[in-house]
Amino acid sequence: MPQPGLLWVNSKITSPDSITPSNFKKWYEDEHIPDVLATKQIHSAYRYKNIDPSSDRPYLALYPVPDMNFLGSKEYFDIPVTSNYFPGPGHRCFDFADFDTRYYEFVHGFEKEGVKSG
Template identity: 45%
Template sequence: MDTTPPNTSNAGLIWANSKPTNPETLTPDAFSKWYNDVHIPDVLKTGAVTEAYRYEAIDPIEDKYHLAIYSVEDMDGLGEKLKPVPQDPAIFQNAHFDTRFYKLVQRYESKDSGKDQPSIVLSTEMTPGDVEDYDRWYRGEHLQDGSKVRGWRRTERYELLQALRVDDAPRFLVLFFLDGDEVPMEDMQKAGGSEWTKKVVGGMKQFRSAGFRRAAHHVAKI
């Protein structure tokens, strides 16, 4: 059911997709260790975010293998709040980061959504050809269809506020959270099989979807 809180008009998230670009200088293991032990704690210290999750791509050939998602209660002034976060040249000169700020549009979740974060997230970025029809489709059909997928826990919809390093970032982001070890592809195909879905997806100007497994969880210290 739709559980978008009425008092969270400024809520949103930081979405950061990344990869090492010079593995001889910055190995994947060293990059992950820096993310977990240094960078995410530094972000949490600013007080701008309440918690952070780090994921790794299910498909090993996925271009940007790492995904970090930071929960934000108030998106106002977020850039200023994050300025104290160190930008270590040894990392940022040897890795590519696609970092974006999104505001929450809608949260649709099961009764079990409040327990620990699901093990899988499907991250879908899109720019629809018809924004109004896209919104009607999600609210009128696709959220309900997605909730029938085995292991589904929650769907979150966001709209782009700012992309820090990409000029043509898609306007909308949908995070589809699942429990389980694998994405149930047969269920996913059924959820995307309606004529309305084919019409909306077929009219997309931009569309990219990738699956990620949870690798780490961090919570801000109050």
């Protein structure tokens, strides 16, 4: 039986001389999110930016996952991590940003009485 959950990714640019916040955002929104959504298991993504400018990790991405088993699959690990948005020779996102990735399984949902479900 599928176990729904949430993929939580908090990130920061570690090489600001090599990639600007604008290019990081373009990579995330123009390449990475579409690559993630191209998988069979992740159907939506949400990006946030911390409103505190002194935050050590200003970026947050949330991905609802219908089946947590997906996060251990070959398809998940095959999501591209390289892009021309990042300098060469490897063009790897991990060489220019740090990602704190966590997996959360669904426990329980609550909704306000009288509110349409979903």
